[in-house]
Amino acid sequence: MKSYFKFLLRNKVYTFINVVGLSVSLAFVIIIGLYSRMEFGRDRWHKNADRIYVTCNYYEKENETEEVGHWTLQSLLCPRFPDVEASCAIASERETVTLGNQEKKEVQAMFTDASFFQIFDFPLTMGDRQTVLTRPEDIVITDEMATMLFGDSNPMGKTVVLRDTVTFTVCGVMKPLNHTYLRPVDIILPAQYFPAVNGAYNDATMSSYGNWSVYFLAREGADLTKSQDAMQQVLAQNVWLFKPDCIFGQAHLQLKPLKELYFSNINSAPFTIRGDHKQSQMLFLGGLIILLFAVMNYVNLTIAQSRFRMREMAMRRLLGSLRWQVVARLIAESILLSLASLSLAVWLVMLAIPYANQMLRSVSTGMTWIDEDSGLQIDIIQSADLLSPVVICGLVVFALLLGLVAGIGPAWHISKALPIDIVKGTSQTGNYRGWRTSGQALSIVFQHVITMVLLAVALTMMLQMRHLINAPLGYNHERLMEVRALQFGDPRMTLLLDEVRKLPCVEDAALGLGSPLHAGSNNTYEIDGRTIAWQQFRETESWMRMLDLKIITDYGTTGPNGVKTYVTPNALALHGLPAEARAFRFSKNSELTQIDGLIEPVHLHNILETTYEGRPQMVQLYKEPLIKYCLMMRYQGDKDEAKRQVGEVYRKVFERDMENNFNFYDDQLRSCYDKEHRILSLVEVFTVVAFLIAMLGLLAMSTYYLQQHRMEIAVRKAFGGTSSEVLCRLLSRFMAYVVVAFIIAIPIIYYIGNDWLSNFSYRIVLSPWIFAAAGSACFIISLLTVIIQSWRAASENPINNIKTE
Numbered sequence: 001m002k003s004y005f006k007f008l009l010r011n012k013v014y015t016f017i018n019v020v021g022l023s024v025s026l027a028f029v030i031i032i033g034l035y036s037r038m039e040f041g042r043d044r045w046h047k048n049a050d051r052i053y054v055t056c057n058y059y060e061k062e063n064e065t066e067e068v069g070h071w072t073l074q075s076l077l078c079p080r081f082p083d084v085e086a087s088c089a090i091a092s093e094r095e096t097v098t099l100g101n102q103e104k105k106e107v108q109a110m111f112t113d114a115s116f117f118q119i120f121d122f123p124l125t126m127g128d129r130q131t132v133l134t135r136p137e138d139i140v141i142t143d144e145m146a147t148m149l150f151g152d153s154n155p156m157g158k159t160v161v162l163r164d165t166v167t168f169t170v171c172g173v174m175k176p177l178n179h180t181y182l183r184p185v186d187i188i189l190p191a192q193y194f195p196a197v198n199g200a201y202n203d204a205t206m207s208s209y210g211n212w213s214v215y216f217l218a219r220e221g222a223d224l225t226k227s228q229d230a231m232q233q234v235l236a237q238n239v240w241l242f243k244p245d246c247i248f249g250q251a252h253l254q255l256k257p258l259k260e261l262y263f264s265n266i267n268s269a270p271f272t273i274r275g276d277h278k279q280s281q282m283l284f285l286g287g288l289i290i291l292l293f294a295v296m297n298y299v300n301l302t303i304a305q306s307r308f309r310m311r312e313m314a315m316r317r318l319l320g321s322l323r324w325q326v327v328a329r330l331i332a333e334s335i336l337l338s339l340a341s342l343s344l345a346v347w348l349v350m351l352a353i354p355y356a357n358q359m360l361r362s363v364s365t366g367m368t369w370i371d372e373d374s375g376l377q378i379d380i381i382q383s384a385d386l387l388s389p390v391v392i393c394g395l396v397v398f399a400l401l402l403g404l405v406a407g408i409g410p411a412w413h414i415s416k417a418l419p420i421d422i423v424k425g426t427s428q429t430g431n432y433r434g435w436r437t438s439g440q441a442l443s444i445v446f447q448h449v450i451t452m453v454l455l456a457v458a459l460t461m462m463l464q465m466r467h468l469i470n471a472p473l474g475y476n477h478e479r480l481m482e483v484r485a486l487q488f489g490d491p492r493m494t495l496l497l498d499e500v501r502k503l504p505c506v507e508d509a510a511l512g513l514g515s516p517l518h519a520g521s522n523n524t525y526e527i528d529g530r531t532i533a534w535q536q537f538r539e540t541e542s543w544m545r546m547l548d549l550k551i552i553t554d555y556g557t558t559g560p561n562g563v564k565t566y567v568t569p570n571a572l573a574l575h576g577l578p579a580e581a582r583a584f585r586f587s588k589n590s591e592l593t594q595i596d597g598l599i600e601p602v603h604l605h606n607i608l609e610t611t612y613e614g615r616p617q618m619v620q621l622y623k624e625p626l627i628k629y630c631l632m633m634r635y636q637g638d639k640d641e642a643k644r645q646v647g648e649v650y651r652k653v654f655e656r657d658m659e660n661n662f663n664f665y666d667d668q669l670r671s672c673y674d675k676e677h678r679i680l681s682l683v684e685v686f687t688v689v690a691f692l693i694a695m696l697g698l699l700a701m702s703t704y705y706l707q708q709h710r711m712e713i714a715v716r717k718a719f720g721g722t723s724s725e726v727l728c729r730l731l732s733r734f735m736a737y738v739v740v741a742f743i744i745a746i747p748i749i750y751y752i753g754n755d756w757l758s759n760f761s762y763r764i765v766l767s768p769w770i771f772a773a774a775g776s777a778c779f780i781i782s783l784l785t786v787i788i789q790s791w792r793a794a795s796e797n798p799i800n801n802i803k804t805e
Contacts (some may be wrong), residue, residue: 013703018298019341021696026345026402027295028689030395031356034385039280043180044259046121048217051085052258053224055214056266057241061249066267067256069214070206071191074113076238077231083222088113089191089212092183092271096656098161099149103318104656107145107186109193110271115170119217122180126156127172133190139168140188146173160187178800181262183271209241216255224255231255236545286686290449293693295406297335297444326415334407335400342399349386441737447694448741448778449748454687456749457756458775460766461680464757467764468673469666475516476548476604479507480665482515482643482657483631483650492653493628499649500633505642509633510543511625517668518630519604520614525586532574534586535604535612537619538626544619546632550600555582559594564621566599571616606672607762632665639664695785702734702786706793713793727794734786735779742775749774 005277008015055069071089091376095109117129124132125143132140133616139160149712154171162168168189177184219223232253235242241251256266263277316326349356351797385391485493497511514520537543541564551566558564567584575584583592599619604612635642650658670677706713713726753766 013699017343017696017699018337021297021693022292022338022341023344023348024689025291025693026342026399027348027352028598029287029291029725030345030349032283034391036280036284038385039178039262039275041179042262042275045179046119046258048119048121049259050257051218051220051222052119053216053218053255054258054261055216056102056254056256057251059249059251064111064267065254065265067213067261067269067272068210069212070209071214071237072193072206072214073210073214074743076218080234081224081227081231083219083224083227084216086115086217087215088115088119089214090116090182090192090271091191091212092185094163095187096164096190097145097149098164098188100151104164104655105148106659108184110182110188111191112188113191115217116188120216122177123175125173125175126154127174132172133188135169135171136190137167137169138171138190140172140174140483141170142176142186144172144176145186146170158597166193175561180259181268181272181274183273185271196499206239206241209239213272215258228253228255263344269523276675279682282682286682290686290689290693291402293447293450293690293697295402296447297693297697298337298406299409299443306787317670323415327411330411330415331404331407334410335403338399338403338406339396341578343394344387344647346395350383353383355385370400406647431725436616444697444737445744447690447697448738448782449745451690451694452742452745452747452774452778453752454683454690455777456745456770457752458683458687459773460679460756460764461676461683461754461769463764463770464760465673465676465680468676468760469670470605471603471762473516473607474548474550474600477515477517477665477669479634479636479639480515481633481635481639481646482663482665483633483646484661485629486630486654486661488627488629491627493631496650496653497631499653500631500646503642503645503649505637505645507545507634507636508542509631510540510546511631512539512543513537513625513627514630515547515632515665516602516604517606517665520617523586525590527575527585527587531616533584534571535615535617537617539619539621540623540625541621543632544621547636549602549619552598552600555595557594557596559584559596562623564596566619566621567595568601568617569598570601570614571618574616606669608672608760610761637700691781695781698734698737698782698785698790702789706730706789710796713796714799723794727791730790730794731783731787734790735783738779738782742778745774746771 015104046052054067055073057068058063058065069089071091074087074089078087089112093109093111093112094106097105097107099105111334112133114131114133117124117132124140127140132138141149141155141160149155149160150158155173158170160168174188216224221324232242236244236250240246242253244250258266262273262275264274266274268274316329355472439763483496492513497509500506501509516537520535522533523536524531524533526532552569560719569579572579572581572584581595583594599617601617603609604617633642643664647658647662650662713730716726716729717723749771750766753770757763757766
């Protein structure tokens with residue numbers, strides 16, 4: 001290998017492009033591989049994974065299935081079905097923990113049975129999994145919570161105070177929930193404590209069915225799905241929701257294997273998450289395409305340098321080496337380069353783990369890794385995962401296969417020439433015609449097509465997202481932020497309103513129930529045999545002023561108790577009343593409601609929401625807030641500073657941090673399009689990496705081309721051609737591939753762009769400027785990639801090349 005190392009040192013550009021290209025591609029593939037391994041292996045690592053089933057309900061009327069259950073199902077079904085070896089139920093709620101400094105902190109709590117740690121294999125760092133949660137006062141906390149509560153001291157047996165007065169004893173410490181479809185939690189409490197949170201959750205009649213998920217562990221060899229019908233019969237006799245005459249429609253029990261639930265289309269429970277199988281496949285496919293780019297570049301550039309390697313291999317053949325030995329040597333060199341690139345890639349991944357986690361969180365579905373309710377966050381990729389023996393062995397095998405696949409083509413190309421022809425200088429192997437017919441030009445076109453398509457799709461998505469966020473909703477939501485009370489009607493909200501109005505960062509403030517983003521209250525009435533669903537807002541004039549709702553007509557009147565009532569024009573039409581009507585009845589027997597004006601309808605929730613489309617809207621303005629729950633504020637100046645100041649006031653009033661009770665309105669609006677933002681983030685990442693690899697590929701191709709045509713360039717200059725003419729000729733050859741790629745990319749961009757935009761009722765038009773921007777960006781970057789070495793080749797003294805031939 002000594003000669004190969006000399007070759008690498010002498011050809012630094014070749015070495016740089018191959019090592020950097022392969023390393024970046026492999027790093028990208030490793031990150032996606034670890035992510036895919038986690039996604040597709042979620043909850044499959046439990047030793048009992050094949051035997052765990054989750055209760056779900058199927059509703060024939062809606063043709064929907066949801067993950068739902070009740071704690072009492074266990075005592076109802078387990079004794080009747082011997083194939084059930086064990087069971088547990090899970091629910092989740094917010095709890096308030098008192099820290100050592102008496103500060104109150106909201107945490108995410110899970111409520112479950114003692115059998116939880118026997119059914120699942122979530123690791124405990126302290127405590128006996130056979131005995132934890134067996135007593136009503138037991139509590140299991142995470143490592144982070146233990147540090148927060150007790151510092152470096154041993155937490156076992158110590159007391160944790162919830163809700164100021166309820167005490168629990170630490171019986172176990174666990175690692176954060178990971179590699180699972182369960183949301184992260186801070187603490188785990190016995191299910192027996194749940195009646196203190198809400199007694200209906202554990203009542204024998206199951207009147208509040210749906211707040212739990214129930215898990216059954218089947219006995220070895222048993223298939224619980226075969227017991228579904230029998231369980232349904234038991235439930236139909238004992239549980240209201242499963243009775244044939246249920247007013248909501250009869251529910252049908254379904255038992256779903258745990259390991260299939262994450263990627264299913266079953267509606268999740270509040271404390272579980274779902275993955276996007278298609279998106280995970282897109283990530284994996286994107287990683288393979290990026291790797292394919294790098295392999296293409298390696299093949300292109302290795303063949304570009306074949307002229308130098310052929311002489312070395314010819315000498316080896318003349319000295320007695322067989323062709324297969326030469327091929328084996330070249331493949332070994334390819335494998336060596338692949339292993340070196342892998343080592344660099346692993347180092348890059350280790351450095352990039354924080355950024356990789358941030359990137360993957362942005363493309364993960366729902367709230368997979370950042371729980372918006374609890375604020376808990378888990379790293380998707382951890383160094384321990386990357387450095388595990390299984391992963392390292394897998395990466396080494398992958399690098400060996402990659403080196404083999406990438407090295408076969410160049411090895412065959414270099415070794416097929418006859419040694420005597422190489423020595424005599426008469427070999428035609430590696431000339432331009434051979435290169436052209438080998439398909440390397442197609443690989444460059446292919447890379448540019450993919451890059452242009454990705455860039456155009458990213459531009460389309462960015463413009464559409466901006467279009468959605470800036471869509472006219474019928475009210476002013478700029479610079480709005482809101483703080484929610486801990487419970488409806490909290491009297492301290494009035495004090496909070498008075499205090500925040502004193503802040504310099506608060507331009508205006510209003511207290512009420514909510515905003516149009518939350519859709520108001522729904523009330524359904526029946527009149528003349530028709531059902532009419534109203535969306536109603538019972539707020540104050542300051543609330544209306546902040547949102548700048550548009551009044552069509554104000555009659556200047558006020559109803560009983562000083563309440564002003566505005567309705568949208570379609571409300572009168574739906575009730576069969578003339579436009580000038582001044583009163584109406586919600587239903588035949590309801591009281592007469594005075595109309596004090598007409599108001600423009602607003603879009604509820606977001607511009608794409610169709611649930612409330614066409615519904616009449618009513619705004620009733622009271623002198624004082626009817627329900628003190630949501631404090632809306634319009635801030636001025638820096639938004640982070642505004643949040644800090646409001647947070648300080650909130651802490652004084654409520655003696656706790658506002659944490660997840662606070663939101664910026666525009667952030668909530670953007671969250672309505674989380675799925676689209678995730679896809680956009682994914683496309684952006686692929687676009688950047690594809691650009692990098694494609695430009696390296698173009699550099700490799702141009703390097704090869706200039707080496708093959710150095711004599712042609714010299715002859716043209718010797719016969720009077722100027723450097724500018726030669727440069728233009730060279731650039732036209734290179735950029736022709738970009739033009740061809742653009743022509744091919746146009747119909748692909750048109751199809752993908754229009755297909756994606758068709759999912760939106762409110763959308764942009766696929767503008768020609770998007771095509772032009774994508775093509776121009778690729779053209780300019782490609783031109784900058786090849787222009788320097790093309791200029792050097794065109795400016796070189798022709799005698800330098802003529803005398804070497």
